[in-house]
Amino acid sequence: MSDETKIDLELDLKGLLCPLPMVKVSQNINNVPVGGVIRAVATDPGAMADIPAWAQSTGNEVLSADKEGSEFVFLVKRVK
């Protein structure tokens, strides 16, 4: 999935702790067009719960949330 998805914006959230990964995604979601995708890389394990919750609350979509070694990689799609 992640291989084919076009990424509109890369976000480096490494080292940031709660609630900043979620805050940064929310601050940047309007920098991609509707339907666009942010690829965000975080190191805070809490982001695995928070970013999907953020998406559910704001009506956006998490296409994937994967643990890769010590990093957590999210593909977030702007829905509206």
Place this chain on the structure above:
Amino acid sequence: MDENGKKSLAMVVMSGDFDKLTGAFIIANGAAAMGMDVTMFFTFWGLRALKKNVRTGSTFFGKMVGLMYGGGIEKSHPSKFAFGGMGRWMFNKMMKNHGVQSLSEMRDLALQLGVGLYACQMSMDVMEIPQESFVDGVKDPVGVGFFLLKAQNADIQLFI
């Protein structure tokens, strides 16, 4: 829901403790990021969270409050392990080492995210802490009626 159909959070911040303010601002900033309309109502000891690092008070007792409880948000002590200032130093260091923002950075972020920071007029009068001692961006003082209206329409109400 507020008048724009957004979810909303209304919070009373009574505490001026470092740890409780940290929690309050993390929740507020998280909620704002999740698209909620956020109101923080600061009363009594919580007023410190809005202050610049200035001395306040006009009467003898007010000056005493200013002396004992002066300074801005960075002067707040943890509710446990205060150790006459050592605790604050230690927790600040620990939070920095783990990449957590300082309280004043969290407050800046809250303002940037559009969180409404309101002071309780009655506490300001009693503690002799004027609006001029607050950082820029703090809204004009309000009373409990204002807060209750916000709380009544809010999806989440918290007291910290």
